[in-house]
Amino acid sequence: MTKNKREPLIHITKRVNIPIWFPLVVHAAALLLALLACAVLTLVMTGENPLSLLNSIINGSFGSSRKIWVMLQNTAMLLCVSLAVTPAFRMRFWNIGAEGQTLIACLASAACMILLRDVLPNWAIIVCMAAASMLAGAVWGLIPAVFKAKWGTNETLFTLMMNYIATQLVAFFCVVWESPKGSGQIGIINQRTELGWLPVIGGQRYLLNVIVVGLICVAMHFYLRYSKHGFEISVVGESVKTAHYVGIKVEKVIIRTMLLSGAVCGIAGFLLVGSTNHTLTTTLVNGRGFTAVMVSWLAKFSPFWMIMISMLLVVLERGAGEISTKFGLNQSYSDMLTGIILFFIIGSEFFIMYRVHFRKPGDKEGKLNV
Amino acid sequence: MKKVLALLVALALCLSCTAVFADGVAKENIKIGFIFLHDENSTYDLNFLNAAKEACEKLGVAYVLKTNIPEGQECYETAAELIEDEGCNIIFADSFGHESFMIQAAKEYPEVQFCHATGTRAHTEGLANYHNAFASIYEGRFLAGVAAGMKLNEMIEKGEFTAEEAKMGYVGAYPYAEVKSGYTSFFLGARYICPTVTMEVTFTNSWYDEALEKEGATKLINDGCKLISQHADSMGAPTACEVAGVPDVSYNGSTVAACPNTFIISSRINWEPYFEYMVNCVMNGEAIAADWTGTIATGSVELSELNEQAAAAGTAEKIAEVKAALEDGSLKVYDINTFTVNGAKLESYLADVDDMGDYVPETEVVTDGYFHESEYRSAPYFDVDIDGITMLGA
Numbered sequence: 033m034t035k036n037k038r039e040p041l042i043h044i045t046k047r048v049n050i051p052i053w054f055p056l057v058v059h060a061a062a063l064l065l066a067l068l069a070c071a072v073l074t075l076v077m078t079g080e081n082p083l084s085l086l087n088s089i090i091n092g093s094f095g096s097s098r099k100i101w102v103m104l105q106n107t108a109m110l111l112c113v114s115l116a117v118t119p120a121f122r123m124r125f126w127n128i129g130a131e132g133q134t135l136i137a138c139l140a141s142a143a144c145m146i147l148l149r150d151v152l153p154n155w156a157i158i159v160c161m162a163a164a165s166m167l168a169g170a171v172w173g174l175i176p177a178v179f180k181a182k183w184g185t186n187e188t189l190f191t192l193m194m195n196y197i198a199t200q201l202v203a204f205f206c207v208v209w210e211s212p213k214g215s216g217q218i219g220i221i222n223q224r225t226e227l228g229w230l231p232v233i234g235g236q237r238y239l240l241n242v243i244v245v246g247l248i249c250v251a252m253h254f255y256l257r258y259s260k261h262g263f264e265i266s267v268v269g270e271s272v273k274t275a276h277y278v279g280i281k282v283e284k285v286i287i288r289t290m291l292l293s294g295a296v297c298g299i300a301g302f303l304l305v306g307s308t309n310h311t312l313t314t315t316l317v318n319g320r321g322f323t324a325v326m327v328s329w330l331a332k333f334s335p336f337w338m339i340m341i342s343m344l345l346v347v348l349e350r351g352a353g354e355i356s357t358k359f360g361l362n363q364s365y366s367d368m369l370t371g372i373i374l375f376f377i378i379g380s381e382f383f384i385m386y387r388v389h390f391r392k393p394g395d396k397e398g399k400l401n402v
Numbered sequence: 403m404k405k406v407l408a409l410l411v412a413l414a415l416c417l418s419c420t421a422v423f424a425d426g427v428a429k430e431n432i433k434i435g436f437i438f439l440h441d442e443n444s445t446y447d448l449n450f451l452n453a454a455k456e457a458c459e460k461l462g463v464a465y466v467l468k469t470n471i472p473e474g475q476e477c478y479e480t481a482a483e484l485i486e487d488e489g490c491n492i493i494f495a496d497s498f499g500h501e502s503f504m505i506q507a508a509k510e511y512p513e514v515q516f517c518h519a520t521g522t523r524a525h526t527e528g529l530a531n532y533h534n535a536f537a538s539i540y541e542g543r544f545l546a547g548v549a550a551g552m553k554l555n556e557m558i559e560k561g562e563f564t565a566e567e568a569k570m571g572y573v574g575a576y577p578y579a580e581v582k583s584g585y586t587s588f589f590l591g592a593r594y595i596c597p598t599v600t601m602e603v604t605f606t607n608s609w610y611d612e613a614l615e616k617e618g619a620t621k622l623i624n625d626g627c628k629l630i631s632q633h634a635d636s637m638g639a640p641t642a643c644e645v646a647g648v649p650d651v652s653y654n655g656s657t658v659a660a661c662p663n664t665f666i667i668s669s670r671i672n673w674e675p676y677f678e679y680m681v682n683c684v685m686n687g688e689a690i691a692a693d694w695t696g697t698i699a700t701g702s703v704e705l706s707e708l709n710e711q712a713a714a715a716g717t718a719e720k721i722a723e724v725k726a727a728l729e730d731g732s733l734k735v736y737d738i739n740t741f742t743v744n745g746a747k748l749e750s751y752l753a754d755v756d757d758m759g760d761y762v763p764e765t766e767v768v769t770d771g772y773f774h775e776s777e778y779r780s781a782p783y784f785d786v787d788i789d790g791i792t793m794l795g796a
Contacts, residue, residue, distance in 0.1 A: 219501065223502055357466070360467075
């Protein structure tokens with residue numbers, strides 16, 4: 033039998049018992065390789081020193097205290113949306129509608145700032161903004177969840193479509209509230225009165241966002257790991273049949289979890305409008321809803337790993353922007369670099385899950401070396 | 403004699419004092435940070451990018467270019483970063499939506515000069531270091547319209563269509579004053595030459611959307627428009643014209659390289675004179691005007707080279723003639739005798755010049771028989787819908 037069996041040059045087996053440090057090492061190696069590939073590409077295409085490239089990436093996020101704060105703010109916002117999608121993901125509910133859930137919350141916040149500015153005192157406006165944002169985000173999550181729970185619709189498509197509805201609604205209200213007429217621009221809302229602007233604490237514009245998201249991160253960790261809800265989510269994610277068997281109401285869990293996901297997106301939208309931007313545009317969420325899917329996935333749904341992954345992605349993005357300014361390259365170049373890095377990191381997932389075996393030299397007909 | 407001498411000494415002292423005390427910034431210490439909405443793929447931003455490089459290299463001052471900065475908090479962040487980390491003492495932003503974020507930064511950094519193209523709020527905001535700039539581009543568009551009118555007349559003479567069928571199409575970005583002022587002046591320029599012309603306008607509601615602009619131009623061509631012009635920033639409309647073989651009057655600069663058979667002429671604002679002006683002000687310690695309007699005379703309003711292949715014969719001579727009339731004031735673009743609104747002459751018009759976000763017009767802008775555009779502030783405020791122009795989908 034063994035005589036006729038040729039062993040292939042390469043064969044792949046699934047890894048069992050992956051040690052906890054292993055994914056970290058593989059990711060780090062992938063990142064190094066990605067940077068190397070970027071360095072080679074930059075050297076070949078522009079003739080710039082690869083080390084100065086690396087230096088620019090670091091400078092883009094850590095070059096001054098201002099840059100560090102901007103980086104922390106961007107990390108916090110990406111993390112917030114990533115945390116929002118995570119409970120649903122653990123349940124194997126593929127919510128790719130975080131972009132729309134956040135944007136509709138931005139719309140709710142902006143609406144409160146504009147419509148209530150002559151009606152309510154500042155603190156009441158802020159309370160309304162927070163409540164309206166979370167409600168709007170939750171409703172945007174609830175709709176696909178109800179359809180999934182009751183009629184088994186495909187949640188991926190449904191949540192995706194809800195993004196476009198949110199974008200169009202925001203585009204519509206940009207025209208309703210535009211200034212000057214016809215420009216399609218809202219500009220900074222309440223710039224003179226600062227009504228509905230969240231307070232700046234400790235003299236740092238973005239400290240509030242970082243603290244709020246930090247608290248959500250800790251809370252999410254405990255919710256997923258130690259609460260009964262968190263356990264139910266895991267069971268539903270593992271197997272709907274098991275969940276039924278142990279008496280978990282799957283429909284209820286799906287709806288409740290999506291309400292939570294949407295509400296956390298709502299907080300992200302509230303912070304984006306009330307604390308950071310004070311305006312409303314269709315591009316305010318800036319793709320974070322989609323990047324969050326990757327963050328959550330790469331972090332294996334662990335809130336604390338998400339801090340690292342979202343920071344890494346933000347640093348890379350800002351670094352790529354810094355490179356394009358410093359070396360006079362077009363934004364497309366920084367997109368290329370980000371693409372290369374993501375390709376390596378996502379590709380490395382394969383090597384975490386599987387082991388690649390090479391045929392030993394001269395061992396053409398040997399037994400499979402499993 | 404003594405008195406004269408004393409007077410001279412006093413005068414000399416005064417002069418030297420002003421020389422010492424006028425707190426100008428030495429050329430070596432000037433650094434300009436430029437903020438652009440898009441990059442060189444947008445004809446609008448490319449026009450600014452080229453002028454920025456040209457002005458800075460001519461004057462020998464340092465500069466940093468930041469492209470693809472959205473109209474949001476990123477604009478403020480970029481301005482702050484340019485000041486604190488790059489040491490810039492002049493910040494310039496090129497897009498209308500950057501304005502409120504520039505103002506936010508201007509309040510925070512009073513020692514830095516902020517200059518913003520196309521904005522409307524410098525004269526009402528009352529900040530000493532925040533300034534708007536624009537140009538009387540409606541004059542340039544009027545001249546480009548003359549080239550369009552010449553082309554239409556030529557096509558009518560050749561019998562390609564009748565005078566009554568002379569219809570132009572216009573792809574605009576947003577339906578607000580800057581765009582309306584632009585297409586109206588273009589239309590009036592064309593009608594100055596070809597009296598039977600009408601025009602259809604379609605809006606993309608975006609400053610840069612190549613697919614939508616192309617679609618808009620194609621729709622207009624299918625609708626029977628014989629000539630296209632645009633005020634949106636991609637190559638969408640010019641390339642649609644080249645594909646369909648319909649003549650195009652472009653904007654922001656020549657598109658002849660991509661459209662050799664259909665490109666006629668393009669008007670553009672040359673920003674180089676303004677950049678020089680703002681640097682000179684800072685060097686000499688002088689205040690930059692809250693509203694600066696470039697003109698044909700300052701070299702800010704320019705026409706590209708005429709593409710003889712597509713333009714009608716005698717266009718260059720006609721443009722020169724009309725340009726001279728505009729310059730000596732004998733011809734006004736918005737002469738109220740040349741257009742009607744709902745069939746009536748526009749004897750009086752209140753414009754929303756003090757743009758406070760209340761949409762309440764307050765300034766009378768029609769006097770001496772014409773609409774005074776870009777005189778009470780640099781950004782256009784002509785937002786009248788005149789007869790002869792049809793807005794699609796409105």
